[in-house]
Amino acid sequence: MAISIRAMTVAYQRKPVLWEVNLDIPTGKLVGLVGPNGAGKSTLLKAILGMVPTIGGSVSIFGLDYQDVRSRVAYVPQRSSVDWDFPATVRDVVTMGTYGSAGWFWPLTKRERNRAHEAMEQVGILDLANRPINQLSGGQQQRAFLARALAQQADLFLMDEPFAAVDAATERAIVDCLRRLQELGKTTLVVHHDLHTVPEYFDYLVLLNVRTVAVGPMAETFTDENLQRTYGGRLTILDEVSEAIRRREAARP
């Protein structure tokens, strides 16, 4: 198991954000983490990383404590969580991904520089390497974040809404990148919002609404009943109809 969570509860000032979450994610899956606003998706990622205090429960990653597998985990925070006016080039940001393995004091070696170079190449931003990050578009920022995670050369990737407000080219670049990671046997957990693309992008699904509503392979888990249970009345009629139409289209011979 890449991630194994048992009875984990997180509360902000007495209001539970995650309630008795149980979750098992097998190694090598490309996992979509889906749920309505306020379902605790970002909090779940942070709780896995030990960044928010939990009330009881346990998390193990590759069977170990997070502290012991830190170098095997890469986290991609929401793009809006940082100040993009920070004085740095794209290369500076991507190179931050190698800090964990390079150590904090000694000069970077050629190995780290190469890793940053390859990561930028993989997401198609090598030509932007020397550009100050305050000149990037939203999609380019997201790709820089993705490259930074790739440069960490981790086995487990946790991504918080990488598809939020990006252009079509970036969306494709991210999807390609996710597929390549899966081919390499990596596990990726992605917070995602667009229900329409969920079955296309991922092969494993976690439906979350404070509790885990359903977890499993896409085909078995992405059902009307489960979505209804996750979103409750909040799944708009429009969403349902467009989803129904898509299914009918797909079912046609």
Added chain:
Amino acid sequence: MQTPWITMDYWLDGWIVVIAILASVSAAILGNFLVLRRLSLLSDAISHSILPGLAAAYLLTANRYSWTALIGAIAVGLITVWLTELIGQYGRVDEGASTGIVFTGLFALGLIMIVQAADRVDLDPNCVLFGDIELSPLDSIVTSIGVIPRSAIVLTVCLLLNTLFVVLLFRLLRIATFDPQLATSLGVSPRVLHYALATLVAITSVCSFEAVGNVLVVTMFIVPPTIAFLLVNRLPMMILASVGVAALAAVVGHLSAVAVPLMFGYKSTSTAAMISVVSGIFLALAILFNVKTGVMVQAFRRNQLAWSILRQDILALLFRDSERGQAARSLRDITTTLLSQSWITAMALRGLVWRGYVTRVNDQTSSQASSSSNSTVGYTLSNDGRRHAQNLVRSHRLWEQYLATTGTQLDRIHAQAETLEHFTNPALRQQLDSETQQPQSDPHGKAIPPEEK
């Protein structure tokens, strides 16, 4: 020889400048991280709130210099950060408000204690606020390498400490400042670094206390890094630039404090205050003239574009004239045709003549051809100018042809081509040419001239 209006004592003024540089640079190095984390107010808070710590130390030891004073200041500095967090968390107010509440409270407490202490210790509450850099060299120690002011020694140690902190922990500071969440996921605690930074801010405030007091030191923490932020694009460069700006402000500040008031018939003024004023002037200049976002630079760029478009419009106009067989055109003609103003057209023409694209001719035919003109001076294209103009007109007509094929209404293509022609390079012309099957003429029937190298 001394200049008539400045009286410099090289030992005294030399040390004042050295102490000013040491204080400004020490503060600026740390200030970079405060400015980038939008925590500038923290330097204000700590430099004020260390007062009760210092006062307590004075009362205990009756001595202005002591380890007790340093420890007291650091302790109160950390308490400030901790109380700020606490009030922010439980009082549900924003960071600025909770900082303001904490440091004014502690500062007031310190002031009360200082006034009490002043009776027992040789301490002037005014010095606390504004420092006394002019007198600081006089309090010196005899060492093996000569007589050195105590402030200079203290500040050198402080500068070394800050430099070591930033150099050794550079990667940690960079990552924790840019992306605290990533830092946390990598096992770095931004909070620990925050407290370490606060400790050094407290130490720096204490060390520069004698020299600049606790109000003006805030300038030294914040202004040089802010200027550096406007000038450069990478963190290492920003730190170096802030150091340069800080040192420059210290030197210029002291020289101005000595010289400027004398020019207006006043006595020399406070160096510490002048450093702040000079820093402020530097900042204003940086805001106006920096290459990244400078107000003046951007205005200049916009102007450059407008001028270049006007010059190109003149070239194209003269080219079309020559197609019709008209040899030259007068300034007034050009002005009225392009709906410009005569001084602006004259400037643009001067630019074109200077570049060798246009020549002035004394031409009778032009004044006959255009009845509205009384001037006998006309302008005509040179060979260089003709090549340039031909490509412009070619761009214009190719665009018209292209827009016509895309189905744009014929009465609208001219205006669009008029804008696009100014942003068309040879490669784009080639592409337009091939996409429109190498036309001979534009939709209005005018010949498209061949490309000129």
